Structures are given as C-alpha cells and as structure tokens.
Amino acid sequence: MGNEYNDKEKILEKKYSDKQSKLNVEICNLRTEYNSVKRELESLTAEVIIKHYDFSDYDGLASEECKNKLTLLKNEEKDLIKNNNALSITSNGSPPLSG
Structure with missing residues (x-):
C-alpha cells in the first residue's frame, strides 16, 4: 500500500510541476504582451500630444x-x-x- 501511495504522490507532483511550468510560461507571455501594449500606448499617447501641439497649423x-x-x-x-x-x-x- 505504501508503494501505491508513493506512486500516486509522484504522479500528482509531476502533474503539479507540469501545470506550474505551463502557468509560468503563460505568465511570461502575458508580461511580454503587456509590455508591448504598454509601449504602444506610450507611443500613441506621445503622438497625440505631439499632434495636439502642432504649431505648424x-x-x-x-x-x-x-x-x-x-x-x-x-x-x-x-x-x-x-x-x-x-x-x-x-x-x-x-x-x-x-x-
């Protein structure tokens, strides 16, 4: 019975580890996407401000x-x-x- 418990524990630990790895990859991807969107927003905001103060008009x-x-x-x-x-x-x- 001890081996059966150990086997199940190892299976659950492996599943947990796999799930944790997948979530870490997803978190990393989301952070990268967030930073990209943030840079784009900053760029667009700067363009709006520049256009707002376009004195050549x-x-x-x-x-x-x-x-x-x-x-x-x-x-x-x-x-x-x-x-x-x-x-x-x-x-x-x-x-x-x-x-």
Missing part, C-alpha cells in the same frame, strides 16, 4: 486670426465637454479613471 496666421481660431477651439472644447465627448489626458502616462 498656425503658420501664416495673423494675430486676429489666431484669436478667432482660439475662440473657435474653445467653443469646440466646451461643446465636447457638454456632450460628454471630451477625453481626459494625464501628463504622467496613466490612463484616466473612468466614472
């Missing part, structure tokens, strides 16, 4: 035209906020809290 505009453009942009921003279509972007790279 204002080349050749006179002072009064800049004031008019700024007023239009402020009105557009107010409309987006009022209609819940605005985005909240943080400067530390963390996604905004939903709610």
